[in-house]
Amino acid sequence: MDQAWLGIDLGGTNTRLGLVDESGLLARERFATQAPLGPGPWLENLQAAAAELLAQGPRPAAVGVASPGIIERPQGIILNSPNLPAWRDFPLAREVGRALGLPALVENDANCYALGEHRFGAGAGRDLACFTLGTGVGGGLIIGGRVVVGPLGTGGELGHTLAVSGGRLCGCGARGCVEAYASATGLKGLIREAHEQGRPTALERGAGVNRLTQAAESGDELALELLAQAGRALGRAFANVAAFTGLDLIIIGGGVSAAWPLMAPAAHEEMCDRLRLVDPQRMEIRRSQLGDDAPLMGAAAMVRDNPL
Amino acid sequence: MDQAWLGIDLGGTNTRLGLVDESGLLARERFATQAPLGPGPWLENLQAAAAELLAQGPRPAAVGVASPGIIERPQGIILNSPNLPAWRDFPLAREVGRALGLPALVENDANCYALGEHRFGAGAGRDLACFTLGTGVGGGLIIGGRVVVGPLGTGGELGHTLAVSGGRLCGCGARGCVEAYASATGLKGLIREAHEQGRPTALERGAGVNRLTQAAESGDELALELLAQAGRALGRAFANVAAFTGLDLIIIGGGVSAAWPLMAPAAHEEMCDRLRLVDPQRMEIRRSQLGDDAPLMGAAAMVRDNPL
Numbered sequence: 001m002d003q004a005w006l007g008i009d010l011g012g013t014n015t016r017l018g019l020v021d022e023s024g025l026l027a028r029e030r031f032a033t034q035a036p037l038g039p040g041p042w043l044e045n046l047q048a049a050a051a052e053l054l055a056q057g058p059r060p061a062a063v064g065v066a067s068p069g070i071i072e073r074p075q076g077i078i079l080n081s082p083n084l085p086a087w088r089d090f091p092l093a094r095e096v097g098r099a100l101g102l103p104a105l106v107e108n109d110a111n112c113y114a115l116g117e118h119r120f121g122a123g124a125g126r127d128l129a130c131f132t133l134g135t136g137v138g139g140g141l142i143i144g145g146r147v148v149v150g151p152l153g154t155g156g157e158l159g160h161t162l163a164v165s166g167g168r169l170c171g172c173g174a175r176g177c178v179e180a181y182a183s184a185t186g187l188k189g190l191i192r193e194a195h196e197q198g199r200p201t202a203l204e205r206g207a208g209v210n211r212l213t214q215a216a217e218s219g220d221e222l223a224l225e226l227l228a229q230a231g232r233a234l235g236r237a238f239a240n241v242a243a244f245t246g247l248d249l250i251i252i253g254g255g256v257s258a259a260w261p262l263m264a265p266a267a268h269e270e271m272c273d274r275l276r277l278v279d280p281q282r283m284e285i286r287r288s289q290l291g292d293d294a295p296l297m298g299a300a301a302m303v304r305d306n307p308l
Numbered sequence: 309m310d311q312a313w314l315g316i317d318l319g320g321t322n323t324r325l326g327l328v329d330e331s332g333l334l335a336r337e338r339f340a341t342q343a344p345l346g347p348g349p350w351l352e353n354l355q356a357a358a359a360e361l362l363a364q365g366p367r368p369a370a371v372g373v374a375s376p377g378i379i380e381r382p383q384g385i386i387l388n389s390p391n392l393p394a395w396r397d398f399p400l401a402r403e404v405g406r407a408l409g410l411p412a413l414v415e416n417d418a419n420c421y422a423l424g425e426h427r428f429g430a431g432a433g434r435d436l437a438c439f440t441l442g443t444g445v446g447g448g449l450i451i452g453g454r455v456v457v458g459p460l461g462t463g464g465e466l467g468h469t470l471a472v473s474g475g476r477l478c479g480c481g482a483r484g485c486v487e488a489y490a491s492a493t494g495l496k497g498l499i500r501e502a503h504e505q506g507r508p509t510a511l512e513r514g515a516g517v518n519r520l521t522q523a524a525e526s527g528d529e530l531a532l533e534l535l536a537q538a539g540r541a542l543g544r545a546f547a548n549v550a551a552f553t554g555l556d557l558i559i560i561g562g563g564v565s566a567a568w569p570l571m572a573p574a575a576h577e578e579m580c581d582r583l584r585l586v587d588p589q590r591m592e593i594r595r596s597q598l599g600d601d602a603p604l605m606g607a608a609a610m611v612r613d614n615p616l
Contacts, residue, residue, distance in 0.1 A: 070585060127459070141552070143456065150451070150554020151435070154585045157551040162544055162582065165472045165484070173584040174547075176473070236470055239482075243465040244449070244552045246458020274470065276481040277378060277462045 006050065006060040006102065007300030009109060009292075010067045010092075012083035012135075015042070017049055018293065019057045020300035024120050025293060027056040038086035043099045050100050062103045062308050064299030065096055066112035070153055076106030082171070083135070103308030109295045111147045111156055113288075114140025116298030117251045121289035128249040129241045130288075131158055131234065133256035136171065137179040137186075141245060147302070159183065161240055163233035181233035182263075184209050184256050190226050213259040224262070231263030235270025242275050242283060253288030260287060314358065314368040314410065315608030317417060317600075318375045318400075320391035320443075323350070325357050326601065327365045328608035332428050333601055335364040346394035351407045358408050370411040370616050372607030373404055374420035378461055384414030390479070391443070411616030417603045419455045419464055421596075422448025424606030425559045429597035436557040437549045438596075439466055439542065441564035444479065445487040445494075449553060455610070467491065469548055471541035489541035490571075492517050492564050498534050521567040532570070539571030543578025550583050550591060561596030568595060 002021065009016040012035055018028040029049040033042060054060070069081025076093025078084065097104035107115075114130035117123045127145070132138035139158025141148040148155040159179035160172050167176030171185060180186045187209055195205045201222035202215050215223035238250055252260055264285070272280040290297055310329065317324040320343055326336040337357040341350060362368070377389025384401025386392065405412035415423075422438035425431045431450070440446040447466025449456040456463040467487035468480050475484030479493060488494045495517055503513045509530035510523050523531035546558055560568055572593070580588040598605055 143451065143458070148451065148553060150550075151556040152550055152554040152586050152590060154550050155552065155554030157554075157585055160551045160585055161548050162470055163473065165470075165475070165544070167473070174582045236473070240469050240548065240552070242458075242460055242462050243468045244463065244548070245456055246460040246463030246465075248459040274482045276478075277465055277468060278460050282460060 002058040004058045004060045005300040005303050006053070006063040006100070007296035007298070008046070008063060008065045008096065009112070009295040009299065010065060010084070011109075012068065015046065015049075016292065016296050017046075017053050018296040018300065019053055019060060020297055021058070025297060027053055028293070028296070029053045035084055036086060039090050039092075039095065043095060046096070047099050060102060062105070062303035063096060063100055064112070064301070064303040065092060065104060065106045066109040066295035066299040067092060067106050068109050071106055071108050073149065073153060074105070076104065078106075103303070105303050105306060105308065107147065107299060107302055108138075108140075108149075108156075110138025111140040111149065112295040112298035112302065113138065113253060114142050114156065114251070114298065115147055115301050116290050116294035116296070117253070117288055118142045118145070118298075119301040120297050121294060122251050122286040123249060126249050127247055128251055129158065129245065129247050130251040130253065131237070132254035133182055133252065134254040135184050137183045138254070141247070143245060143247070146305070158237055158241070161237055163236050178233045178237045182230040182256070187212055187226055187230065187256070190229075194222050194226075209256050209259060213262065216259070216262050227259055227262040228266040231266030232270040234263065235267035236274055238267065238271040238283060238285070239274035243277070248282050248284060250283065250285045251288055252285065253291065253294060257287065310366040312366045312368045313608040313611050314361070314371040314408070315604035315606070316354070316371060316373045316404065317420070317603040317607065318373060318392070319417075320376065323354065323357075324600065324604050325354075325361050326604040326608065327361055327368060328605055329366070333605060335361055336601070336604070337361045343392055344394060347398050347400075347403065351403060354404070355407050368410060370413070370611035371404060371408055372420070372609070372611040373400060373412060373414045374417040374603035374607040375400060375414050376417050379414055379416050381457065381461060382413070384412065386414075411611070413611050413614060413616065415455065415607060415610055416446070416448075416457075416464070418446025419448040419457065420603040420606035420610065421446065421561060422450050422464065422559070422606065423455055423609050424598050424602035424604070425561070425596055426450045426453070426606075427609040428605050429602060430559050430594040431557060434557050435555055436559055437466065437553065437555050438559040438561065439545070440562035441490055441560065442562040443492050445491045446562070449555070451553060451555070454613070466545055466549070469545055471544050486541045486545045490538040490564070495520055495534055495538065495564070498537075502530050502534075517564050517567060521570065524567070524570050535567055535570040536574040539574030540578040542571065543575035544582055546575065546579040546591060546593070547582035551585065556590050556592060558591065558593045559596055560593065561599065561602060565595065
């Protein structure tokens with residue numbers, strides 16, 4: 001019997017849908033989220049996109065939704081997501097389920113990313129920790145083949161673990177989080193601060209991560225330093241992953257991970273410096289295989305594992 | 309049917325044994341480990357103590373051993389334990405099993421502590437993170453009712469997570485671990501360093517944690533500062549527990565936890581400062597209920613869960 005599941009990745013800019021079976025992605029669709037319009041128009045666009053998708057394969061058994069923010073489980077309500085303010089307190093699982101006529105579950109997008117890589121991507125079935133370097137730094141932990149969320153619902157929030165005690169202010173309100181150094185937002189802020197301090201650099205004041213990477217590749221010292229600093233923050237987090245969970249596989253994804261080769265040496269050095277309990281060579285660091293497909297594939301895998 | 313399990317806590321000074329059933333501890337024994345003599349004489353003493361214990365209750369189905377150090381699983385070999393150098397590479401599970409004629413499993417003592425509190429103590433069946441403040445800082449994570457060890461075997465090593473970036477050198481060789489601030493060894497080192505810096509204090513140069521606590525209670529500024537600093541290191545670790553695992557229950561045990569009331573305010577303040585993703589009031593911090601019985605009770609619970 002052909003079994004399939006629908007995965008949806010609700011992003012701040014685009015929404016992606018995929019029809020997934022045991023072997024992987026069968027077909028995909030996408031549409032603009034138009035976040036400021038809120039969930040009403042989005043649900044209509046979702047119905048249209050899902051109809052096109054479902055014409056291409058077997059009827060899915062359930063739908064999984066990858067959403068930014070902190071999720072209230074099991075109801076699947078978005079409690080708090082800076083990029084989707086109009087979605088706040090929206091009962092996403094119930095409404096998606098009703099719109100598509102399918103049982104639905106919602107999970108944090110970085111957790112879905114981790115599950116997608118675990119099941120279909122670079123994880124190849126191994127337990128893992130995943131860091132998604134984007135606007136923020138998301139994270140997900142897969143232990144025993146399942147996403148770790150915990151009673152607080154904050155499990156796998158690796159971007160908000162401590163990298164620098166008393167360090168930069170993070171978007172979350174705490175100081176010294178990994179996200180304050182290794183996210184696009186953090187790096188942009190660091191470029192701005194360097195300008196304010198009059199640091200010599202080829203980088204423009206409002207430069208983003210693509211320019212930062214270019215400048216680093218051209219030997220700009222500030223750019224190289226910022227990417228090394230991001231690497232060190234990640235290396236500390238990798239050592240903490242080992243001491244918290246004992247996991248030996250880390251997956252790096254997200255847009256900012258394009259600059260990973262410029263961060264990796266510092267990340268590795270810092271991880272080795274902090275991880276003394278076992279041979280740090282046992283920790284494997286891999287790039288994402290699925291990229292933008294990871295969250296929707298993980299969301300589909302989640303509903304396969306949790307028949308509704 | 310009366311089912312029972314034997315738990316053993318192999319400590320640097322004393323070895324404790326307990327006969328445990330579903331309701332808790334039925335009887336206990338103890339003898340001096342005499343660590344420098346190595347495992348040979350210890351096994352003989354163990355057989356004698358176990359014989360006395362087993363005369364007092366039902367025949368146990370299996371034996372669980374709580375051991376310091378990093379354990380190779382599932383063979384139950386002690387890979388590395390500073391307090392038991394003569395035990396290094398000793399096939400503990402096999403030899404205990406042979407000596408007692410019972411199937412045997414070995415697990416890290418702090419992990420057993422956490423499992424004991426989860427099953428029989430302050431955890432009352434809830435998933436939790438446990439910090440044991442002793443010579444070092446041990447730790448254990450219980451997720452889904454099971455100990456987290458991970459493929460590296462280092463899961464739950466909460467004492468070696470990052471508290472202060474670039475901070476004090478820890479016994480493990482890394483800088484800034486929680487253990488460097490909140491263990492007996494760390495606190496003794498900090499007292500010594502304060503003396504070297506000529507800090508005014510009522511504390512003697514070689515003072516330990518009991519004197520430190522007394523001095524703090526008498527208003528000694530250095531003593532109060534060191535205990536607050538230990539609390540801050542723990543508070544950072546508590547926030548990291550939330551961001552890594554989403555757990556909402558932390559158990560504090562071990563000898564140094566007698567000073568917990570003097571550390572708690574700083575720990576709580578720091579945790580609230582770092583934990584912004586959810587209301588930090590949802591994180592519950594409890595003292596150990598089982599104390600010295602926790603590791604052996606957890607070791608017994610482990611073999612109950614893993615019928616051999």
